[in-house]
Amino acid sequence: MAKIIGGITTSHIPAVGNAISDGLTQEHYWKRFFDGYKPVHEWLEEKKPDLIVVVYNDHGLNFFLDKVPTFAIGCADKYENADEGWGLKPTSPFTGDAEFSWHVAESLINQEFDMCTCQEMLVDHGFVNPMRVLFGDHEVWPIKSIPFAVNTVQHPVPSARRCYKVGQALKVAIESYPEDMKVVIAGTGGLSHQLQGERAGIINVDYDLACIESVINDPDWFANQSNDEIIEQAGTEGIETIMWLVMRGALGEKVNCLHKHYHAPISNTGAGVLLLEGAD
Amino acid sequence: MVWKKHEYEDIPGSYVFDGRRAHSSYAMNKLFYSFNEEKNRKEFDADPVAYCDKFGLTDEQKELVVSQDFLGVLRSGANIYYMAKFAIPRGLSVQDAGAAFQGISGDEFREKLLEKREGLEERLEQEGGYWNG
Numbered sequence: 001m002a003k004i005i006g007g008i009t010t011s012h013i014p015a016v017g018n019a020i021s022d023g024l025t026q027e028h029y030w031k032r033f034f035d036g037y038k039p040v041h042e043w044l045e046e047k048k049p050d051l052i053v054v055v056y057n058d059h060g061l062n063f064f065l066d067k068v069p070t071f072a073i074g075c076a077d078k079y080e081n082a083d084e085g086w087g088l089k090p091t092s093p094f095t096g097d098a099e100f101s102w103h104v105a106e107s108l109i110n111q112e113f114d115m116c117t118c119q120e121m122l123v124d125h126g127f128v129n130p131m132r133v134l135f136g137d138h139e140v141w142p143i144k145s146i147p148f149a150v151n152t153v154q155h156p157v158p159s160a161r162r163c164y165k166v167g168q169a170l171k172v173a174i175e176s177y178p179e180d181m182k183v184v185i186a187g188t189g190g191l192s193h194q195l196q197g198e199r200a201g202i203i204n205v206d207y208d209l210a211c212i213e214s215v216i217n218d219p220d221w222f223a224n225q226s227n228d229e230i231i232e233q234a235g236t237e238g239i240e241t242i243m244w245l246v247m248r249g250a251l252g253e254k255v256n257c258l259h260k261h262y263h264a265p266i267s268n269t270g271a272g273v274l275l276l277e278g279a280d
Numbered sequence: 281m282v283w284k285k286h287e288y289e290d291i292p293g294s295y296v297f298d299g300r301r302a303h304s305s306y307a308m309n310k311l312f313y314s315f316n317e318e319k320n321r322k323e324f325d326a327d328p329v330a331y332c333d334k335f336g337l338t339d340e341q342k343e344l345v346v347s348q349d350f351l352g353v354l355r356s357g358a359n360i361y362y363m364a365k366f367a368i369p370r371g372l373s374v375q376d377a378g379a380a381f382q383g384i385s386g387d388e389f390r391e392k393l394l395e396k397r398e399g400l401e402e403r404l405e406q407e408g409g410y411w412n413g
Binding site: 039061065083084086087153154156194195196198199200209228231257260262264267268270273 | 286287288291292293294295296297298299302306309310312313315316317318321351354359360361362364365368369374375377378381382389392393394396397400403404407409410411413
């Protein structure tokens with residue numbers, strides 16, 4: 001049977017991709033941020049997972065505003081990256097696993113999460129940058145990957161609680177897949193940041209650290225917050241931190257925290273890296 | 281016909297992108313979305329007014345887009361991620377856009393962000409359990 005062996009959180013901002021492409025990861029501005037991934041790289045190297053589910057939001061590459069699914073899952077064998085107008089060079093395509101995806105989609109729908117299933121899905125920086133920062137650049141990626149998109153762009157977006165619950169359902173879905181596979185879940189985005197308006201530039205370190213502690217030890221604290229409260233504290237774009245709860249829900253009641261890293265600022269954001277293992 | 285009020289509308293300096301904004305600015309966001317393709321970016325640059333007309337922008341929105349009034353474009357309903365497809369190819373980083381919203385320079389904006397770094401390692405030391413190099 002498939003087993004979720006761990007969860008990771010990571011930023012997905014474009015600047016991370018640019019820093020990798022431009023060879024800046026050891027420059028002063030970036031060094032502390034990127035060095036904080038080393039324990040995660042070592043863990044991935046040791047555990048060698050077969051597949052990663054990347055929970056992210058699309059920023060207007062695959063989905064335009066004509067159709068905005070709340071939760072969408074890639075159900076293809078291949079996912080392409082493409083020009084999204086931000087100057088990021090497209091990467092080589094990612095290998096999916098259609099049988100796995102359709103099983104997960106069916107299980108989630110049977111658990112009353114009405115997924116949008118995508119047989120073609122362009123993946124943008126929200127998916128690509130976590131892959132690059134976790135695995136490095138590859139012509140042929142060393143792991144199968146499944147895009148799991150959450151709408152955090154056009155309100156109404158799902159609640160933090162709903163994200164936590166879909167994560168719990170994702171655990172049931174994945175761990176009922178009959179093939180022996182080691183699966184990792186990445187919750188991407190965050191932490192606090194606001195790109196837009198006169199309030200642009202806020203980074204709320206206190207709130208970021210409270211979210212990190214909550215995701216590790218007390219997910220209900222974060223899951224109980226309304227989107228209004230989260231926007232107030234974390235900024236209009238910081239709302240995407242709710243995607244961490246999808247990852248957290250998929251790990252079970254209790255977790256062991258193997259690695260905890262926080263840095264600010266990277267570009268406009270506070271950035272958190274967590275490596276968690278289920279402890280139930 | 282009435283738009284429902286939301287608590288987030290009271291957060292100052294913020295334009296939460298919801299159905300109300302998405303509805304009023306659909307054509308403008310569709311124009312920005314088209315900038316995913318190089319040929320469309322070039323077509324806009326060759327004749328911005330004609331390109332705006334092609335997408336059916338209102339006169340007000342057209343003026344805001346053509347004059348690159350980023351705060352005006354945002355207030356008029358642009359989604360920030362879509363607007364970035366307009367701003368970034370024009371050499372503006374997200375920090376520059378943030379600075380434009382506040383009427384300060386990009387360097388001043390970046391400086392304010394960097395203040396968050398001060399004392400961070402010590403703070404994390406106190407919190408405990410954080411990787412610190």
